[in-house]
Amino acid sequence: MTRLINTHALETRKIDSAALGHMAMIAHPMAEPGMYVGQVHKDRAVVAEFTLEVVTDEGATQADIDLGRVVGMPGAAKAPLRYRVSAGGYALFFVSQGPGGYRVVLSKRPERGEEDQLKPGFDSSALGKGDLFVLSLIRPGTWKLEERSTRAQATIAVSYILPGKEAYRPKEEATTLSLSDQGLSIEKLEIGPGEGVVIGVETSKAQFSVLLEDADDGPETRARQTSEPDDRTSRRVRWNNPRAGRP
Amino acid sequence: MADFNVAASERTFEELFARVRDSISPSTMGSRDLGPFSVQWAAGFRLEGGSIELQADNSVRISELDVVYDPLSLTLGVDIPRICIGGFCIFALPFVGCVLRAPRICIFEADPDISLPLNISGLVTSEISGAFRINTSYFVDPGRLPTMTDLDAFDAGVPNKWQFFLDPIWLDIDLIDTSDTVGNILDAAIDNVVDGLLGFLPGWARDLIKAILGPIVDLVRAVLDIVDDLDEWLSNLLGVSIGLFDWVATQVADILAAQFPIFEFDDPYQVLGYSGPVPLIPVAIPLRDVDAVVDDDEMTISANVGA
Amino acid sequence: MALTDHSDVFGSVQEDGFNRIFQHLLLQRPSLFSYGTQWFQSNPQHLCHRIKFHPEVQRRGNPLVSVEDPLPVPGTGGRFGLDFCAQLVDVKLDLHPNNGFNLPGELDPLPRQQGALTARFCVGLRCPDAGLSHQLGDQVAFELEQGKIDPRQDDAPRLPPTPIPGERVICFCLDVFATFGIDRIITAQGEVLVPRLRGFEIVDIRPEGLENAMECYVEATLRVGILPRLRFAVDVFIDGLGDFLGLAPALTPLSPDVPNNPAIEEDQLKVFVSLGF
Numbered sequence: 010m011t012r013l014i015n016t017h018a019l020e021t022r023k024i025d026s027a028a029l030g031h032m033a034m035i036a037h038p039m040a041e042p043g044m045y046v047g048q049v050h051k052d053r054a055v056v057a058e059f060t061l062e063v064v065t066d067e068g069a070t071q072a073d074i075d076l077g078r079v080v081g082m083p084g085a086a087k088a089p090l091r092y093r094v095s096a097g098g099y100a101l102f103f104v105s106q107g108p109g110g111y112r113v114v115l116s117k118r119p120e121r122g123e124e125d126q127l128k129p130g131f132d133s134s135a136l137g138k139g140d141l142f143v144l145s146l147i148r149p150g151t152w153k154l155e156e157r158s159t160r161a162q163a164t165i166a167v168s169y170i171l172p173g174k175e176a177y178r179p180k181e182e183a184t185t186l187s188l189s190d191q192g193l194s195i196e197k198l199e200i201g202p203g204e205g206v207v208i209g210v211e212t213s214k215a216q217f218s219v220l221l222e223d224a225d226d227g228p229e230t231r232a233r234q235t236s237e238p239d240d241r242t243s244r245r246v247r248w249n250n251p252r253a254g255r256p
Numbered sequence: 257m258a259d260f261n262v263a264a265s266e267r268t269f270e271e272l273f274a275r276v277r278d279s280i281s282p283s284t285m286g287s288r289d290l291g292p293f294s295v296q297w298a299a300g301f302r303l304e305g306g307s308i309e310l311q312a313d314n315s316v317r318i319s320e321l322d323v324v325y326d327p328l329s330l331t332l333g334v335d336i337p338r339i340c341i342g343g344f345c346i347f348a349l350p351f352v353g354c355v356l357r358a359p360r361i362c363i364f365e366a367d368p369d370i371s372l373p374l375n376i377s378g379l380v381t382s383e384i385s386g387a388f389r390i391n392t393s394y395f396v397d398p399g400r401l402p403t404m405t406d407l408d409a410f411d412a413g414v415p416n417k418w419q420f421f422l423d424p425i426w427l428d429i430d431l432i433d434t435s436d437t438v439g440n441i442l443d444a445a446i447d448n449v450v451d452g453l454l455g456f457l458p459g460w461a462r463d464l465i466k467a468i469l470g471p472i473v474d475l476v477r478a479v480l481d482i483v484d485d486l487d488e489w490l491s492n493l494l495g496v497s498i499g500l501f502d503w504v505a506t507q508v509a510d511i512l513a514a515q516f517p518i519f520e521f522d523d524p525y526q527v528l529g530y531s532g533p534v535p536l537i538p539v540a541i542p543l544r545d546v547d548a549v550v551d552d553d554e555m556t557i558s559a560n561v562g563a
Numbered sequence: 564m565a566l567t568d569h570s571d572v573f574g575s576v577q578e579d580g581f582n583r584i585f586q587h588l589l590l591q592r593p594s595l596f597s598y599g600t601q602w603f604q605s606n607p608q609h610l611c612h613r614i615k616f617h618p619e620v621q622r623r624g625n626p627l628v629s630v631e632d633p634l635p636v637p638g639t640g641g642r643f644g645l646d647f648c649a650q651l652v653d654v655k656l657d658l659h660p661n662n663g664f665n666l667p668g669e670l671d672p673l674p675r676q677q678g679a680l681t682a683r684f685c686v687g688l689r690c691p692d693a694g695l696s697h698q699l700g701d702q703v704a705f706e707l708e709q710g711k712i713d714p715r716q717d718d719a720p721r722l723p724p725t726p727i728p729g730e731r732v733i734c735f736c737l738d739v740f741a742t743f744g745i746d747r748i749i750t751a752q753g754e755v756l757v758p759r760l761r762g763f764e765i766v767d768i769r770p771e772g773l774e775n776a777m778e779c780y781v782e783a784t785l786r787v788g789i790l791p792r793l794r795f796a797v798d799v800f801i802d803g804l805g806d807f808l809g810l811a812p813a814l815t816p817l818s819p820d821v822p823n824n825p826a827i828e829e830d831q832l833k834v835f836v837s838l839g840f
Binding site: 257258259260261262263264265267268271272275405406407527528531534536537538539540541542551553554556560561 | 566567573575576583584587588591592594617618619620622623624792808809810838
Binding site: 018019073103145169172180182183207 | 344346347355356358361457459460467468469471472
């Protein structure tokens with residue numbers, strides 16, 4: 010029996026656009042043709058590289074760049090993965106495997122006649138105008154979305170889905186909101202597990218964090234939690250840590 | 257008229273047949289890839305009941321001979337679909353449609369295979385009916401050495417024998433019944449296996465995956481191609497995919513025709529055993545022209561005393 | 564009408580089959596039909612009737628003759644005897660009705676449910692030479708004088724008589740006829756079928772007393788010596804069937820439907836068996 014299950018995705022309780030992991034994606038528009046070099050950072054160290062060729066001919070409108078795969082590839086440093094996208098399309102960064110926690114820096118490789126230096130471009134730790142921060146949350150509960158530069162906040166309630174007679178299918182359409190200097194366009198939304206939330210960045214140097222504030226463990230657990238105190242009061246024995254210094 | 261004639265009534269014949277019937281217990285195992293799913297099996301059967309009718313045309317009719325499958329263990333290998341999320345549209349343009357789509361990220365990173373063990377021993381029964389002729393054959397024990405005399409062979413427990421077999425003219429085998437509990441066993445096995453597969457997950461994740469999979473029993477039943485009628489599906493699986501009924505029929509035919517005689521006796525046949533202190537050798541009579549015929553009352557074995 | 568209308572198993576043996584069985588019996592167990600002293604055992608060429616035997620008899624060291632003590636010579640206190648042999652040959656069986664051979668008037672007609680048997684009963688006597696007899700007579704007279712032979716010592720253990728050598732074997736054969744039935748008796752092994760003599764006749768011996776005495780002797784030989792060794796065939800067959808089926812077969816009880824069991828009729832021996840289902 011094969012049981013290859015992505016436990017990282019299930020255990021994620023905290024998401025940071027500057028340290029990209031599971032259940033989040035960043036889309037960056039690639040307007041200018043050329044060859045780009047992507048560096049994948051983790052804990053301030055470059056752990057892998059890839060190349061992204063932006064071409065003028067019509068082709069792929071998006072390059073799906075799985076950072077988990079980029080980092081996880083054996084010998085990735087020696088033979089970087091190559092991606093390709095049409096100008097005007099998007100580079101879409103996400104993590105499907107491994108623990109995540111990556112920052113991506115995308116630099117344009119100098120063309121002939123230009124200075125022989127990489128020109129810094131996109132940095133996932135500081136999202137700019139036109140970038141998209143995309144969430145696909147599966148853990149039921151209340152998540153708190155916060156953007157650090159604007160201190161904008163929103164809550165996202167992910168509903169608990171019980172197995173039923175019909176198979177659950179997340180909605181095809183994502184919920185879209187925007188981040189401007191005034192904050193987030195929606196401050197409270199409810200979605201089903203696996204449904205998309207797209208945040209269009211209209212500011213600069215945006216950095217998002219998403220935190221699971223209140224996990225929903227389902228109706229059975231909720232019922233148990235509410236009924237337990239009365240039932241168990243008389244049997245409860247509290248243990249106090251004697252080093253804590255107070256009762 | 258032959259020197260010896262022994263007639264066995266229909267009731268006696270039933271007893272002779274019952275002795276053979278109760279000796280039959282072959283078993284087999286195998287596996288087969290059936291595309292959407294695979295099946296491994298360990299099967300055996302025994303025979304019960306059955307009614308005997310001796311026929312005037314020198315044949316024997318056996319009806320409603322129950323085939324009890326025991327053991328009958330199936331292990332169904334089923335691929336359940338990948339559990340993926342994502343794929344929603346991130347950015348769409350008017351008139352163009354979706355230009356940026358989230359990748360599908362799969363929680364199961366490969367097609368998970370599940371094995372459904374189904375022990376349905378004794379829950380499926382078939383019936384065999386057939387017509388047989390009595391075939392008389394002469395058996396020389398393979399353990400008998402060429403240098404052995406008849407008495408040496410008798411002493412060594414490897415005497416020659418006259419044997420009477422039921423040689424099938426035709427055999428019918430029908431799947432007649434599948435216990436209602438087979439469906440319950442299948443559904444319970446599916447639930448157990450899926451719970452085991454997802455058992456290490458937190459409850460919310462189990463619920464979510466089950467919700468995405470939909471009613472798991474329905475899903476697996478769909479993979480197994482069980483549309484409405486479980487009986488029909490099982491009959492098809494056992495009969496066509498595994499070839500169980502052919503195997504049973506072949507086994508019954510081969511065993512009755514060549515392995516378990518309904519009656520046998522030594523040749524030469526001893527009428528006086530060892531005697532006295534010397535001892536005096538047994539007196540044994542060679543039997544020749546041995547034959548068995550059946551009419552609607554009895555089976556009669558005849559033989560002449562050989563030279 | 565079916566053979567098994569009134570029983571679970573029916574078995575029959577035709578008289579011709581019995582006669583063929585007798586041929587195998589003679590070949591495989593000759594000592595059942597030939598009796599004689601050790602001298603005849605060691606010198607079978609002197610038997611009245613040459614014995615044919617199965618190769619396995621010799622291979623397994625089986626005797627051709629059942630050894631008996633010499634026939635005592637009266638007046639010697641059992642000290643001397645004569646070698647003798649007695650053989651039953653040319654045995655032939657005829658089951659009711661009697662159509663295989665003619666029975667003597669004393670046994671004719673053969674009663675229902677009986678069989679008839681004819682055979683030749685041959686007796687041989689090794690006759691001592693006259694000279695040697697005289698010498699042995701003188702020795703006996705001397706031993707009588709010495710008190711070594713005392714006919715009055717009836718209780719003293721005796722050795723078998725010493726056979727008196729002789730060159731001549733005098734043989735004669737008698738045509739004997741017997742009628743028999745089959746009795747069912749209970750033994751430690753269960754119910755078995757036993758052949759019983761019903762009548763016996765030796766034809767045309769004079770004087771009549773000699774005939775009667777010979778009849779008495781041969782009849783006793785058959786009743787006491789030979790027939791007890793012939794309880795076979797039918798019970799062997801029944802037991803074999805029982806072992807095969809794991810049942811306890813028994814002869815079907817007598818009833819209006821089965822008035823005789825076993826039955827001797829229509830030149831057959833018939834047996835009806837119930838299996839006790």
